[in-house]
Amino acid sequence: MLVHICCSVDSHYFLSELKKAYPQESFVGFFYNPNIHPKAEHDLRLSDVRRSCDMLKIPLIEGDYELEKWLSSVKGQEDEPEKGARCSTCFDVRLEKSAQIAKDLGERAFTTTLLSSPMKEQEILYQQGDIIAQGYGLDFVKINVRKDGGVQKQNELAKRDNLYRQNYCGCQFALSKQRVKQDRLSLEMMSEIGGRALPGSIEDRQKSFALRNTLESNDKNYLLIQRKQRVWRLLQGRVFYNDCVPYSYILVHSESRHIKNTIINWVNVSLEFLLEQITPNHHQYLANTLQIPAQSVRLGFSKKDDSVFLCLKDFVMMCGEQYRSVLELVYNPIAYDAELMIRALLCGSESVNPIIIVDEEIQNTNIDIKAVFQEEKLFTPIPLS
Structure with a gap:
C-alpha cells in the first residue's frame, strides 16, 4: 500500500495505526507536498518525515517540489478560506500524484496521512480519494485514526519522539490569513538580506533539528524543549543626510523610530568605562577583541531622541572583523549574538535604542526605522550530561 505523507506529526501516528490495522500489509x-511554502519549510518537513519513516522502518519516496504547478492549479482560489475550495483542489493535486505513483509501483491501494489531521475535512477526503482511485483501478483506504482520542494520542506521540511540530498548515495563502487573524507577522515569509538564520526563522528551526539529528546519530541523550522569546525583525531602516540616503546598518533590537532634523553630537567614550557596565560573559567576549583600556570609541547621540550612531571603523575595532564599507556589512553581518553583545556594551543588554552604523560621521539627519518585536516559540535540543 502506498501512503501519501503530508508531515511527520500526522504520518508518525497514522502509519503506526495503519500497521496495526493491516498487519499483513507492506x-x-x-x-509530495508542493503546497508547502517556502521551500525551506518544505525541506524541513521532508527531513523530519525521513527520520519518522526510518524509525518506523518504512521506505520513503520523495516527490518533486512543484510549486509553480501547484500555484497554477489553485489560481483564482487564493482567497478561499481554510477547508474551502482551494483545500479541495490541493487534495486533488496530491492524491492524483499519489495514485499515479501507486499505479506505477504496481500497488493495489493507496491512502493519505491527511486523514489524521484535525484541520482537514475527512469526508471530503474520502470522496475525493474514491473518485481518483477509481480512475486508476485502485482502492482508496479509508481509516479514521482521530476517533477515541486519536488526536491527543497523535500529539503525545509527536512530543515523545521529538518530532518537528509545525505551526501552520503549509501554503502561503492559509499562512497569511492565519497570521492576520492572530495579528502577527508571517516570519516564515521573511529572510534577512545578510542570510543569517534569525531567531524564529525557518532556517533557525532547521539548525535546531539538524542538531537534534546530530545528537541522535552520536547516541547522545537530549531534551527537546520549547522556549518563548521576543524575536526582532527590521522591516525598513534608513537615514538621510544632505538630501541623500547614505548606507547604514541598523543593529539588532533597534526599535522603530521616525525623527526629523535631529543634530548628532559626537563624543569620545572610554571603552574601559563601557566594559565596566556590562555582565562578565559579555565582558569576556568583548575583551578578547578590544584593546583595553587604551582605546575609546566615538559615539554620536541624537539630540531629539535616544538614537546612537557609530562609525564603521569603530564597529570594526569592536567586533574584530574587517569591513571596508557599511554596504559590505549589510550583506555579510556578524553573528546575531555578537551584535547583541555590542548592543549590551553601548547601551545595555535590555536596551532597544536605535543603534545605527554609518561609514563616516554625519552631523544631522532624519531617522526612519520600522522594526517589530514578536513572541515566538523556538525549539531547542538540550544535550544531557
Whole structure:
C-alpha cells in the first residue's frame, strides 16, 4: 500500500495505526507536498518525515517540489478560506500524484496521512480519494485514526519522539490569513538580506533539528524543549543626510523610530568605562577583541531622541572583523549574538535604542526605522550530561 505523507506529526501516528490495522500489509511512504511554502519549510518537513519513516522502518519516496504547478492549479482560489475550495483542489493535486505513483509501483491501494489531521475535512477526503482511485483501478483506504482520542494520542506521540511540530498548515495563502487573524507577522515569509538564520526563522528551526539529528546519530541523550522569546525583525531602516540616503546598518533590537532634523553630537567614550557596565560573559567576549583600556570609541547621540550612531571603523575595532564599507556589512553581518553583545556594551543588554552604523560621521539627519518585536516559540535540543 502506498501512503501519501503530508508531515511527520500526522504520518508518525497514522502509519503506526495503519500497521496495526493491516498487519499483513507492506507500506511505502510518498512525500509530495508542493503546497508547502517556502521551500525551506518544505525541506524541513521532508527531513523530519525521513527520520519518522526510518524509525518506523518504512521506505520513503520523495516527490518533486512543484510549486509553480501547484500555484497554477489553485489560481483564482487564493482567497478561499481554510477547508474551502482551494483545500479541495490541493487534495486533488496530491492524491492524483499519489495514485499515479501507486499505479506505477504496481500497488493495489493507496491512502493519505491527511486523514489524521484535525484541520482537514475527512469526508471530503474520502470522496475525493474514491473518485481518483477509481480512475486508476485502485482502492482508496479509508481509516479514521482521530476517533477515541486519536488526536491527543497523535500529539503525545509527536512530543515523545521529538518530532518537528509545525505551526501552520503549509501554503502561503492559509499562512497569511492565519497570521492576520492572530495579528502577527508571517516570519516564515521573511529572510534577512545578510542570510543569517534569525531567531524564529525557518532556517533557525532547521539548525535546531539538524542538531537534534546530530545528537541522535552520536547516541547522545537530549531534551527537546520549547522556549518563548521576543524575536526582532527590521522591516525598513534608513537615514538621510544632505538630501541623500547614505548606507547604514541598523543593529539588532533597534526599535522603530521616525525623527526629523535631529543634530548628532559626537563624543569620545572610554571603552574601559563601557566594559565596566556590562555582565562578565559579555565582558569576556568583548575583551578578547578590544584593546583595553587604551582605546575609546566615538559615539554620536541624537539630540531629539535616544538614537546612537557609530562609525564603521569603530564597529570594526569592536567586533574584530574587517569591513571596508557599511554596504559590505549589510550583506555579510556578524553573528546575531555578537551584535547583541555590542548592543549590551553601548547601551545595555535590555536596551532597544536605535543603534545605527554609518561609514563616516554625519552631523544631522532624519531617522526612519520600522522594526517589530514578536513572541515566538523556538525549539531547542538540550544535550544531557
